[in-house]
Amino acid sequence: MKLSRRQILLGAMAGFVTPQQALAKNPKLTLRPAPIAVRWPEQDREVPGLVGFNGSIPGPELRLRQGAQLEVRLENGLQDGTLVHWHGVRAPNRMDGVSILTQEVVPPGAHFDYKFSPPDAGTFWYHSHYLSYEQVGRGLFGPLIVEERNPPLVDHDITAMLADFRTKSDGKFDTDFVVMEDFASEGRLGNLLRVFLSHNTVRQGDRVRLRLVNAAIDRVFRLDLEGINGAIVALDGIPLEYPAALQRLVLAPAQRVDIVGTIVTEVTFSTTAGISRAPIGRIALSGVNPAPDLSPVTALPMHGLAAPGQITQRLELLMRGGEGDQDHGGFGTWALNGVSGLPDKPFGRFERGETALITLLNPTMFAQGIHLHGHHFREVLGSKALGPLRDTLLIAPAETREIVCVFDNPGLWLFHCHMLSHSADGMMTWIEVS
Numbered sequence: 001m002k003l004s005r006r007q008i009l010l011g012a013m014a015g016f017v018t019p020q021q022a023l024a025k026n027p028k029l030t031l032r033p034a035p036i037a038v039r040w041p042e043q044d045r046e047v048p049g050l051v052g053f054n055g056s057i058p059g060p061e062l063r064l065r066q067g068a069q070l071e072v073r074l075e076n077g078l079q080d081g082t083l084v085h086w087h088g089v090r091a092p093n094r095m096d097g098v099s100i101l102t103q104e105v106v107p108p109g110a111h112f113d114y115k116f117s118p119p120d121a122g123t124f125w126y127h128s129h130y131l132s133y134e135q136v137g138r139g140l141f142g143p144l145i146v147e148e149r150n151p152p153l154v155d156h157d158i159t160a161m162l163a164d165f166r167t168k169s170d171g172k173f174d175t176d177f178v179v180m181e182d183f184a185s186e187g188r189l190g191n192l193l194r195v196f197l198s199h200n201t202v203r204q205g206d207r208v209r210l211r212l213v214n215a216a217i218d219r220v221f222r223l224d225l226e227g228i229n230g231a232i233v234a235l236d237g238i239p240l241e242y243p244a245a246l247q248r249l250v251l252a253p254a255q256r257v258d259i260v261g262t263i264v265t266e267v268t269f270s271t272t273a274g275i276s277r278a279p280i281g282r283i284a285l286s287g288v289n290p291a292p293d294l295s296p297v298t299a300l301p302m303h304g305l306a307a308p309g310q311i312t313q314r315l316e317l318l319m320r321g322g323e324g325d326q327d328h329g330g331f332g333t334w335a336l337n338g339v340s341g342l343p344d345k346p347f348g349r350f351e352r353g354e355t356a357l358i359t360l361l362n363p364t365m366f367a368q369g370i371h372l373h374g375h376h377f378r379e380v381l382g383s384k385a386l387g388p389l390r391d392t393l394l395i396a397p398a399e400t401r402e403i404v405c406v407f408d409n410p411g412l413w414l415f416h417c418h419m420l421s422h423s424a425d426g427m428m429t430w431i432e433v434s
């Protein structure tokens with residue numbers, strides 16, 4: 001697939017607010033999901049079936065300074081219920097936006113006020129968490145940026161949201177979301193791959209921060225980024241202690257990568273879809289920076305998350321087929337620890353502040369992207385080494401991984417596969433922190 005200039009523009013125009021605008025107003029805004037008419041660049045007419053927040057895909061970029069309060073009114077303009085979840089944010093439990101567990105679904109025409117201060121600076125995102133497989137798949141997602149109190153100085157702070165959409169052979173958006181072959185495999189992979197950019201021109205020599213978010217429901221993006229000489233400074237919104245080399249990026253659904261670097265040439269994003277590797281987005285050159293910043297990339301200011309303590313519980317999470325268990329909804333395609341759908345009892349109960357070790361077993365034939373709400377965890381990498389803090393971990397077929405987590409955010413939290421077709425069909429559980 002070759003990308004036309006209009007395709008890139010579509011991404012660039014999609015409803016982003018500039019940092020200055022949003023920060024000045026200390027965000028108090030309304031998110032209104034409603035059906036929207038999008039004209040894909042590949043087509044000459046509008047495609048029905050998509051929905052967006054405030055008339056765009058992605059929804060508006062919410063941006064605030066660390067310590068500030070986010071105040072968002074969700075005003076439901078859909079024919080169906082909905083909710084907003086703040087992915088990766090250690091929000092208070094009642095603000096987590098998960099149907100059944102933390103909040104009633106907001107009915108059509110009704111509203112709900114979300115109000116909290118995100119504790120951590122970083123790249124986060126928001127998305128529907130009701131029928132999320134379908135609602136996110138139709139376009140209900142957007143970026144949430146919490147700026148450090150002293151952010152690194154850059155010429156451009158650019159958000160790039162990745163997503164894919166499926167169209168039918170007649171070119172129309174495929175609104176059939178109940179496809180057993182999707183549920184029972186890698187999920188609903190779209191044929192239209194998109195990079196939605198908040199900004200699409202840079203000068204050679206500019207210092208940029210690039211915030212990548214994989215908002216696809218099921219697709220793992222394997223991304224080659226050319227044109228930036230820089231380093232990875234954060235994963236899933238949380239700063240790395242030391243910047244890491246910028247190589248091919250692998251982003252599971254919901255994962256984020258922050259990059260800081262200097263522009264050497266036009267920036268291109270390429271990925272492999274099907275058999276061919278192709279560019280799916282680019283940031284064009286608009287000139288030369290007369291005073292290029294070539295200084296080495298330094299680490300972002302450290303986060304305030306608690307270090308793991310003594311391990312007091314060891315648990316196992318087994319990903320498997322659901323053997324048709326339909327007791328908790330869905331078709332019983334997937335299960336966690338033998339239950340398909342949300343179990344009556346939590347997977348784990350933790351005292352506030354407790355550190356637990358969880359073994360994640362994936363004997364299935366498919367990759368799984370396990371996400372824990374309200375917390376960040378570290379992977380156990382060797383006898384004592386711990387990986388970076390993450391909120392979503394990609395686990396390859398037949399792989400077993402171990403994570404440690406400090407459960408310090410009280411409440412009921414979902415723990416599920418973020419391949420949303422898998423969680424829609426059973427791959428979810430929950431934990432309780434008291």
Ligand code: C2O
Binds near residue numbers: 085371414418
């Ligand atoms: Cu992105 Cu259950 O969340």
Ligand code: CU
Binds near residue numbers: 369418422
């Ligand atoms: Cu999965």
